[in-house]
Amino acid sequence: xxxxxxxxxxxxxxxxxxxxxxxxxDLLAAVTDVGDQQNLTGMLHPDSExxxxxxxxxxxxxxxxxxxxxxxxALPAWRREEPCGKYGAGPVGRLxxxxxxxxxxxxxxxACTAARTGRRVPARRYLAAExxxxxxxxxxxxxxxxxxGLPLPxxxxxxxxxxxxxxxxxxxxxxxxxQAFEVARAITGSWWNQPWPDEEHLWPTRLEATxxxxxxxxxxxxxxxxxxxxxxxxxxxxxxxxxxVQERTITESRRHLPYRLGELPRLLTEVADQLGRPxxxxxxxxxxxxxxxxxxxxxxRTRAASTPAAQRTLWKVHSSHRPRPLSxxxxxxxxxxxxxxxxxxxRRLRGHSLQAxxxxxxxxxxxxxxxQQHGHLAVPKEDTPAGYPLGQWLANxxxxxxxxxxxxxxxxxxxxxxxxxxxxxxWQRTWHLAPxxxxxxxxxxxxxxxxxxxxPPPATASANGxxxxxxxxxxxxxxxxxxxxxxxxxxxxxxxxxxxxxxSRPAPKKPSPTPAPTPPxxxxxxx
Numbered sequence: 001x002x003x004x005x006x007x008x009x010x011x012x013x014x015x016x017x018x019x020x021x022x023x024x025x026d027l028l029a030a031v032t033d034v035g036d037q038q039n040l041t042g043m044l045h046p047d048s049e050x051x052x053x054x055x056x057x058x059x060x061x062x063x064x065x066x067x068x069x070x071x072x073x074a075l076p077a078w079r080r081e082e083p084c085g086k087y088g089a090g091p092v093g094r095l096x097x098x099x100x101x102x103x104x105x106x107x108x109x110x111a112c113t114a115a116r117t118g119r120r121v122p123a124r125r126y127l128a129a130e131x132x133x134x135x136x137x138x139x140x141x142x143x144x145x146x147x148x149g150l151p152l153p154x155x156x157x158x159x160x161x162x163x164x165x166x167x168x169x170x171x172x173x174x175x176x177x178x179q180a181f182e183v184a185r186a187i188t189g190s191w192w193n194q195p196w197p198d199e200e201h202l203w204p205t206r207l208e209a210t211x212x213x214x215x216x217x218x219x220x221x222x223x224x225x226x227x228x229x230x231x232x233x234x235x236x237x238x239x240x241x242x243x244x245v246q247e248r249t250i251t252e253s254r255r256h257l258p259y260r261l262g263e264l265p266r267l268l269t270e271v272a273d274q275l276g277r278p279x280x281x282x283x284x285x286x287x288x289x290x291x292x293x294x295x296x297x298x299x300x301r302t303r304a305a306s307t308p309a310a311q312r313t314l315w316k317v318h319s320s321h322r323p324r325p326l327s328x329x330x331x332x333x334x335x336x337x338x339x340x341x342x343x344x345x346x347r348r349l350r351g352h353s354l355q356a357x358x359x360x361x362x363x364x365x366x367x368x369x370x371x372q373q374h375g376h377l378a379v380p381k382e383d384t385p386a387g388y389p390l391g392q393w394l395a396n397x398x399x400x401x402x403x404x405x406x407x408x409x410x411x412x413x414x415x416x417x418x419x420x421x422x423x424x425x426x427w428q429r430t431w432h433l434a435p436x437x438x439x440x441x442x443x444x445x446x447x448x449x450x451x452x453x454x455x456p457p458p459a460t461a462s463a464n465g466x467x468x469x470x471x472x473x474x475x476x477x478x479x480x481x482x483x484x485x486x487x488x489x490x491x492x493x494x495x496x497x498x499x500x501x502x503x504s505r506p507a508p509k510k511p512s513p514t515p516a517p518t519p520p521x522x523x524x525x526x527x
Contacts, residue, residue: 001064003074004116004123008105010050010095011124011148012075016064018121031059034090041083042095046148049095049102051083056091076103076126099145099325106141107149109134122148129181130171132226133164140210140227145327152227156209163231166238174241179315184236186291188229189323190406199279203228222329235274245270246299253300259422261287264296288420289409291321294402318403360408363393368415377416378428394419 001019003012010024017027025044031052032040042048052060057078061068072078083094096102106127112134114120125131132141133154138161140152154160171177196203206228211220239245249267258264262285271292272280287293295314302310366388371377383391398420401409412419421428 002066003064003071004108004113004125005074006125006127007075007108008049008124008126009052009075009077010048012064013050013060015117015121015123016060020063027063028093031056031063032091032093039090040093040095043097044095045097045146047102047145048097049077049105051077051081051094051096053082053092056093059091099327104128104143105149106132106143107151109137109139109141110151111137111139124148129178129185130164130167132230133161135161135164142223142227143326144223145325145330150212152210152212154210157206159231160227163234167234170234170238170241176241176311176315177237179311180237180241181233182317183240183291183295183315184233185226185229186317186321186323187236187295188233189225190290190292190321192225192229192323197279197283199277202276219331222331223326225323225326232275236271239270239274240295249296249299250303253296255300255303257300258293258296259288259420261285261293261296267296288413289401289404290406291317294318294321297402320403320405360397362388363390363397364408364411364415366390367394367412367419371416374432376428376432377419378425378432380425380429 001016013027013031014024017024020027028040028044028050029038032038042050057068057071061071064071083092103126105124108123108125110120110122113123127141127143133139134141138154140154140160142150142152144150167181170181174180192203207221207224210224210227211217245267249264252264252266261268265281265285268281268284271284272278284292298314298316302314305311366386367377367390370379370385370390377394379385379391379394381391381395397404397412401420418428
């Protein structure tokens with residue numbers, strides 16, 4: 001019995017056991033038998049994979065009567081690693097599972113499997129992102145942790161099949177197509193996790209049309225994330241790989257690092273038009289973090305260079321922006337007696353440590369105490385209030401703001417909207433130290449300006465109350481929140497533009513008291 005191309009080794013062994021009228025456990029016991037003992041480690045689950053050593057592979061080749069060379073070419077995990085057994089030498093097998101331990105897989109198309117094997121038996125294959133759709137039989141090959149997968153008919157959603165054809169063309173024409181798809185998947189995944197606005201109709205309709213009969217709507221919304229967002233992900237990937245869009249983004253930013261996506265209105269308009277959502281540009285204008293902002297930030301930073309290092313930076317998806325695995329999100333099944341499962345804490349993602357999370361919580365507590373005392377977070381690098389290096393912590397946090405997890409960025413924004421303002425720390429402190437001045441924005445910034453009403457005008461007040469014109473760019477000082485030690489070729493953040501009537505009206509010395517600050521990012525969706 002021959003394997004299917006790209007099939008999981010355990011899936012092939014399951015079909016082989018069925019051909020011999022055995023259970024998979026009986027077959028594994030025969031393949032890994034060492035002195036009447038089963039030389040097998042790990043737990044057997046429907047979504048498991050198995051790694052075999054050379055002796056065990058030889059036994060499987062004898063049972064299925066297929067040359068080892070054919071098995072090696074068809075089964076990707078056939079020679080992936082040599083597991084160590086618990087009973088010394090001899091055939092060894094090791095069972096593995098989990099989205100981080102096993103490469104992405106999914107069920108095979110039922111019609112394709114029946115045509116190839118002559119039997120309607122389930123099988124599992126390693127699947128790339130563009131192989132999730134069987135365009136011939138119109139199936140979505142859905143991965144579900146803890147199961148052998150679920151093939152879903154795509155009759156109600158022809159746009160998913162059309163997106164798969166565009167995805168294949170993208171991979172053929174663009175060398176960065178695969179990396180761009182991962183960036184786009186992170187973007188749509190971040191939108192998926194936010195409350196959907198009232199204007200969004202495509203995703204709810206598609207979600208309801210593909211929901212299996214009897215499936216819980218809440219469970220299905222978690223499981224169908226990649227399916228429902230697939231057309232938009234492919235569209236975004238094609239848009240981001242467009243060289244014209246990249247050059248236009250750099251030109252529109254005037255080669256300065258953007259503070260929020262509202263400074264790139266043409267990019268937002270293009271995204272909204274391509275996705276068929278005209279209202280999306282308004283929601284994206286206030287975004288100051290997340291995968292789309294990181295891509296735009298990297299595009300300006302690398303200036304769309306074609307060097308390998310620049311391309312790696314442009315298409316890098318930080319671990320904090322990657323969609324969480326479904327195994328962490330899907331609810332667990334209730335117990336046998338009907339007792340609902342206990343809520344388990346979310347597993348920490350790769351690249352996130354408990355020490356880093358505790359360090360952020362400590363810094364956030366110190367920043368909150370400083371803000372309650374002074375009303376701002378314009379802390380110089382060398383300042384250590386209460387013996388804690390808060391200035392250095394804030395400088396480090398600002399330096400990595402593009403790769404911060406969304407909850408951390410939202411927490412700092414709620415504490416003080418201008419914790420990562422595009423103005424130097426010295427300029428902010430000069431404004432705060434001026435008699436009777438405040439830094440309380442009264443309106444949310446728009447795409448036309450990165451400086452809302454009520455923020456520091458383009459004139460600073462000295463300690464004696466006199467005013468002087470602000471420099472065209474923030475002063476480069478040791479206290480500046482912008483990195484003064486960066487190279488001259490590195491684009492800097494654009495200083496806030498002056499109001500339209502700044503030339504005809506002097507900046508006020510004492511702004512009137514204003515309400516509490518409104519966080520810059522107040523849109524419900526996307527983040």
